[in-house]
Structure formats: C-alpha cells, structure tokens
Amino acid sequence: MSAILMHRRTNRQIHVLVFAGTGEGPALVAALAQAGRDVSVSVVTEAAARAYRSADLNTVHVGSFRSVEDLSAHCLAHAVDAVVDATHPFALLISAQLHQVCSHLSLPLVRFERPGWTAPQTSLLSGVDAFAQQSLHGHRVLLALGARHLAAATQAGRAAGAIVKARVLPTPAAIRLAGAAGLSGDNLAVLRPLSGMRPGAVEAALCRRWAITDVLCRQSGGVADALWSTLSESLGFHLWKVKRPSPPDTVPVVQSPQELLACLDGLLV
Structure with a gap:
C-alpha cells in the first residue's frame, strides 16, 4: 500500500465506495454509516438512486x-479508501473492472x-448452454431469467427436447427479445416478479396453468x-440454476453487513 494512501487514511474519516446493484445495498450503506465510515454509492439508474435519498452519504x-480509466479517476478524485462490490452476481463486466482498478490503486x-x-x-449448471445436454423430452420448462438470455436458453431447452415457455418483465425491450427468441402467445407471460397481494402467487398460478415440470433461473441469491x-x-x-460466477480468490466475500464491517476493519488497519 502506498505511503500516500496510508497518510490520507490516518488524517480523515475512511471513505468507502459501494457499488450497489442488489436490494441489500441500502442496508450495507446504513451499516457502514452507523459504523462511522464516510460512504458513497454508485448505481446505474436514477430509479436505483431513489433508495438512497434519506441515507447519510458523501456522494451518489x-x-x-x-x-x-474513468473508474480509476473517480476513485482518485473522491479519495476512496476501500470499495465494496455489491452489484448483481451476474454483472461480470463491472466486477472485473472493479478488481482491475482496485489492484492498480492498491x-x-x-x-x-x-x-x-x-x-x-x-x-446447478455451469451456464445456459449446459441446459441443452439434459434429457428433458416432453418436459414443460419455464424460463425465469433475464430477457437477454432468452434466446440462448430457449435454444438450449428445445435442444434438450423440452416445451419452452417464459416470463418476462413488462417492458418493450424484454417483450422484443422474447419475440426474437421465438416466444409469444401462450408460450409467454408478461409480468412483474413478486407482484400482487401475496408475492409469488402469480408465479405459482402460472406454473400450475402451464403444468410446469422444470424451471430455469439463475443462482442470484435474494428474493x-x-x-x-x-x-x-x-x-x-x-x-435448474445457472451457477453464479465466483470472484477472484484474492477478493474476500461477505454475506451480511456485520461480516462486511469486520472484513473492512481487518483490511484497513
């Protein structure tokens, strides 16, 4: 660790930058702030930023x-001391960039x-393509993963011999991608996950209506x-779950705000 970084940390409050892409982001930020950390957040959309309006933050x-290079410049300009990657498990690009930047800047x-x-x-499956190697002749499969993966998942499911159906978000982009994958009419449900008076009731009804025998989703954790x-x-x-990618061996992994605080305390001594 450079002498410049060490000098900076001993003369002011430690600044932690959280890259948030999951629903647990606000709880992590709150725990860091309550522990006396100076906290900033990076999110992709304005809608995601609304969850942090009442938080005690340095910047959003x-x-x-x-x-x-832009990411490195941001960390340097805001005098960041540590970074928390709380992005979606399958957000591979930003996670790889964070690892590269943090390694370079120590x-x-x-x-x-x-x-x-x-x-x-x-x-567990190593990837969507592995679904094609299964023996699913006559099975009725529901695809419950991101619209960007529908084409590959539909192709894999049909290669395995299954009758493929899917549910997608009620957005023009998702519906368009479903159509491009050959999913429409009674093979496609457009709905917002976990909606309704009883979260999960719509998904359960859909599985019963279509007599679903198999569901393909991602091992993303969360609700x-x-x-x-x-x-x-x-x-x-x-x-069937597509296995989530593992972070590099050099990156510590935590699963709760308490573990995060303890880990940072050990890294920032």
Whole structure:
C-alpha cells in the first residue's frame, strides 16, 4: 500500500465506495454509516438512486462508467479508501473492472454475495448452454431469467427436447427479445416478479396453468432465488440454476453487513 494512501487514511474519516446493484445495498450503506465510515454509492439508474435519498452519504454516482480509466479517476478524485462490490452476481463486466482498478490503486476490495437458496430438487449448471445436454423430452420448462438470455436458453431447452415457455418483465425491450427468441402467445407471460397481494402467487398460478415440470433461473441469491426454491418444494417441479460466477480468490466475500464491517476493519488497519 502506498505511503500516500496510508497518510490520507490516518488524517480523515475512511471513505468507502459501494457499488450497489442488489436490494441489500441500502442496508450495507446504513451499516457502514452507523459504523462511522464516510460512504458513497454508485448505481446505474436514477430509479436505483431513489433508495438512497434519506441515507447519510458523501456522494451518489448515477450511471455506468465508460472505461476503467474513468473508474480509476473517480476513485482518485473522491479519495476512496476501500470499495465494496455489491452489484448483481451476474454483472461480470463491472466486477472485473472493479478488481482491475482496485489492484492498480492498491485499494481494498470486498465482494458482497447474497446467501444462496437450496431446494431438494435443484441442479446447478455451469451456464445456459449446459441446459441443452439434459434429457428433458416432453418436459414443460419455464424460463425465469433475464430477457437477454432468452434466446440462448430457449435454444438450449428445445435442444434438450423440452416445451419452452417464459416470463418476462413488462417492458418493450424484454417483450422484443422474447419475440426474437421465438416466444409469444401462450408460450409467454408478461409480468412483474413478486407482484400482487401475496408475492409469488402469480408465479405459482402460472406454473400450475402451464403444468410446469422444470424451471430455469439463475443462482442470484435474494428474493427471486428464494421464491423459485420455495415454489420448487411446494409445487414439485425440478429447479435448474445457472451457477453464479465466483470472484477472484484474492477478493474476500461477505454475506451480511456485520461480516462486511469486520472484513473492512481487518483490511484497513
């Protein structure tokens, strides 16, 4: 660690920059602020930034960084002492950029991972393409993963012999991607996840209506992962999860605000 960084840390409040892309972001930020850290947040959209309006923050950055150089310049300009990667588990580009920048600037980097969920009838896949290697002739598969992955997942499911259906968000882009994947009419449901009076009731009704035998989703942790794990047990379908990527071995992983605080205390001594 450079002498400049060490001098800076001993003369002011430690500044932690949190890259937030999951629902747990506000709780992490609140825990850091309560522990006396100077906290900034980086999110991609204005909608995501609204969750931090009442938080005690140094700055809120909204939008993607155009390059690694821009990201480095931001960390230097704001005198960042440590970075927390709480982005979505499958946001591979920003996680790789954060690792590169923190390595170059000798900044501690901590990865926050949401705890995973398991169900008895669950199989992990290395990727969407691996779904094509399964024997699913006559199975009725529901794709419950991002619209950008629908084309590959639909192709894989049909290659495995399954009848493929999907649910997508009610946005023009998602519906357009579903159509490009060959999903429309009674093979497509347009809905917002976990909506309604009883979160999960719409998804359960959809599985019953389509007599779903298998669901393909991502091992993302959080409420969506929990939902499909719970429905798999209650409705009896087989759950296939695309395994979430692992961070580099040199990046410590925490799964709670308490673990994050303890980890940062150890890294910033």
